[in-house]
Amino acid sequence: MSGETSMSGEISMSGEISFSAQVDRNFDKAAALTDLDPLLMQQIKSCNCVYKVDFPLKRDDGSIQVIQAWRAEHSQHKLPTKGGIRYAPTVDEDEVVALSALMTYKCAVVDVPFGGAKGGIRINPWSYSPDELQRLTRRFTVELMRKNFIGPGTDVPAPDFGTGAREMSWIADTYMTMSSGELDALACVTGKPVAQGGIRGRTEATGLGVFFGIAEACSFEEDMTALGLATGIEGKRVVIQGLGNVGYHAAKFLTEAGAVLVGLAEYEGAIHNSQGLDLEAVMEHRRTTKSILDFPGAKNLKRSVDVLEVDCDILVPAALENQITGENSRRIKAKIIAEAANGPVTSEASEDLDERGVFVIPDNYLNAGGVVVSYFEWLKNISHVRFGRLGRRFEQQAYERLLRSIENATDHSFTPKEFADLARGADEAALVRSGLEDTMVTAYHAIREIRQRHQGKADLRTAAFICAIEKIALCYQELGIFP
Numbered sequence: 416m417s418g419e420t421s422m423s424g425e426i427s428m429s430g431e432i433s434f435s436a437q438v439d440r441n442f443d444k445a446a447a448l449t450d451l452d453p454l455l456m457q458q459i460k461s462c463n464c465v466y467k468v469d470f471p472l473k474r475d476d477g478s479i480q481v482i483q484a485w486r487a488e489h490s491q492h493k494l495p496t497k498g499g500i501r502y503a504p505t506v507d508e509d510e511v512v513a514l515s516a517l518m519t520y521k522c523a524v525v526d527v528p529f530g531g532a533k534g535g536i537r538i539n540p541w542s543y544s545p546d547e548l549q550r551l552t553r554r555f556t557v558e559l560m561r562k563n564f565i566g567p568g569t570d571v572p573a574p575d576f577g578t579g580a581r582e583m584s585w586i587a588d589t590y591m592t593m594s595s596g597e598l599d600a601l602a603c604v605t606g607k608p609v610a611q612g613g614i615r616g617r618t619e620a621t622g623l624g625v626f627f628g629i630a631e632a633c634s635f636e637e638d639m640t641a642l643g644l645a646t647g648i649e650g651k652r653v654v655i656q657g658l659g660n661v662g663y664h665a666a667k668f669l670t671e672a673g674a675v676l677v678g679l680a681e682y683e684g685a686i687h688n689s690q691g692l693d694l695e696a697v698m699e700h701r702r703t704t705k706s707i708l709d710f711p712g713a714k715n716l717k718r719s720v721d722v723l724e725v726d727c728d729i730l731v732p733a734a735l736e737n738q739i740t741g742e743n744s745r746r747i748k749a750k751i752i753a754e755a756a757n758g759p760v761t762s763e764a765s766e767d768l769d770e771r772g773v774f775v776i777p778d779n780y781l782n783a784g785g786v787v788v789s790y791f792e793w794l795k796n797i798s799h800v801r802f803g804r805l806g807r808r809f810e811q812q813a814y815e816r817l818l819r820s821i822e823n824a825t826d827h828s829f830t831p832k833e834f835a836d837l838a839r840g841a842d843e844a845a846l847v848r849s850g851l852e853d854t855m856v857t858a859y860h861a862i863r864e865i866r867q868r869h870q871g872k873a874d875l876r877t878a879a880f881i882c883a884i885e886k887i888a889l890c891y892q893e894l895g896i897f898p
């Protein structure tokens with residue numbers, strides 16, 4: 416066992432409740448509101464299998480380092496299992512197990528037919544050269560293959576904290592090299608570059624899903640009035656912690672919809688400007704100075720974590736877990752917390768925020784955009800055809816005929832631009848975006864409806880857990896194993 420957490424107990428050596436125990440606690444709270452069999456609950460909650468592997472890495476300077484890595488497959492009620500691979504110094508068995516459980520529930524909430532999994536390598540990726548990262552990624556892939564912990568029909572990784580399309584392309588290349596002739600080999604991993612079987616829209620998918628989820632939550636007048644807010648995104652003051660893949664894209668789509676960024680944090684520090692920060696200018700400032708600090712017109716905050724306490728309407732933690740805890744939750748001023756990261760609010764903080772009427776949009780729903788579009792990528796890979804390839808031109812010609820009939824039947828004639836816009840057939844990017852929006856909106860309505868049904872007893876997180884538990888329970892019940 417490594418790290419500060421203990422798989423056997425609920426409490427870590429630092430005295431905090433462990434991440435997996437927090438996920439289980441949230442599960443138990445929801446399970447208590449169902450009348451499902453306790454043994455079935457136990458089956459759903461427990462992690463089916465964990466693979467721990469150590470392997471040597473020869474560093475560029477010739478020294479050898481032993482690398483620790485994990486892959487957890489939480490539930491095989493649907494196959495393949497699915498979940499990202501994270502590179503971070505915090506990775507340990509407890510974290511990987513907790514994140515794999517969240518994947519199971521998340522997939523169920525958004526009706527993605529996968530079980531949950533998660534992997535991680537315990538390194539700080541920013542301290543390794545691209546060559547070293549390539550060597551250890553390929554080696555980890557081989558180790559996963561040896562134990563059948565990767566494959567298009569068994570377990571399909573994706574990017575997470577510290578990994579991206581580059582790492583996914585190394586995984587795909589290694590898997591394909593080792594499984595020559597396997598027709599569906601490219602479907603062994605998602606989040607690949609488009610030229611290597613990836614799908615348009617995967618890079619921004621999680622951030623875009625976060626945006627769709629927040630926008631949907633903010634569209635309910637009753638809920639916004641209770642928070643003292645108007646409906647819509649326009650003019651809402653937003654704070655983002657973490658400007659990586661998820662945080663940057665969430666910030667981008669929110670500001671494009673009219674939100675005002677008043678606080679931003681990266682690991683080196685945080686900045687605040689109540690009049691608004693220009694996202695692209697901050698990113699450019701960070702590229703040139705290697706830090707978001709000292710951005711013209713903004714105030715530096717003392718510590719990066721202070722950004723969580725900035726006065727705002729929507730706080731978007733998009734870095735890592737355990738950011739809002741029993742220690743700082745009372746000082747949070749945001750009216751809405753949108754969990755873009757996995758597990759940013761501890762269960763202790765959750766209770767406190769709930770009491771104070773802070774509206775939390777939970778991770779097990781909100782950051783599902785990545786796995787939704789990963790599902791589309793996997794479908795594309797196993798069907799061996801790009802979405803829109805068969806129908807786009809046919810659709811376009813049908814729309815053109817319709818528009819010409821309208822022009823012939825009326826005095827109206829469309830400008831060439833109007834004509835082209837209206838007649839455009841759906842391509843891959845448009846289909847992915849609309850499929851993602853539909854999924855996030857439909858799932859939000861489902862969990863909100865469950866919350867309404869359990870008025871006063873279930874917050875949105877508990878409602879999302881109930882939604883997942885009921886769907887997974889049905890899979891086991893239909894097998895006739897559990898009542």
Ligand code: NAD
Nearest residue numbers: 575576577621657659660661680681682734756757782785
């Ligand atoms: P990323 O590595 O692209 O970005 C994370 C960013 O957070 C980095 O820029 C890092 O410097 C910053 N950061 C680290 N510690 C910080 C701190 N203490 N304060 C402020 N910033 C800090 O990772 P990502 O893919 O954007 O993932 C972020 C979170 O979203 C993780 O919890 C991950 O599990 C979750 N998530 C990611 C995806 C996905 O598709 N990438 C999908 C679902 C959930």
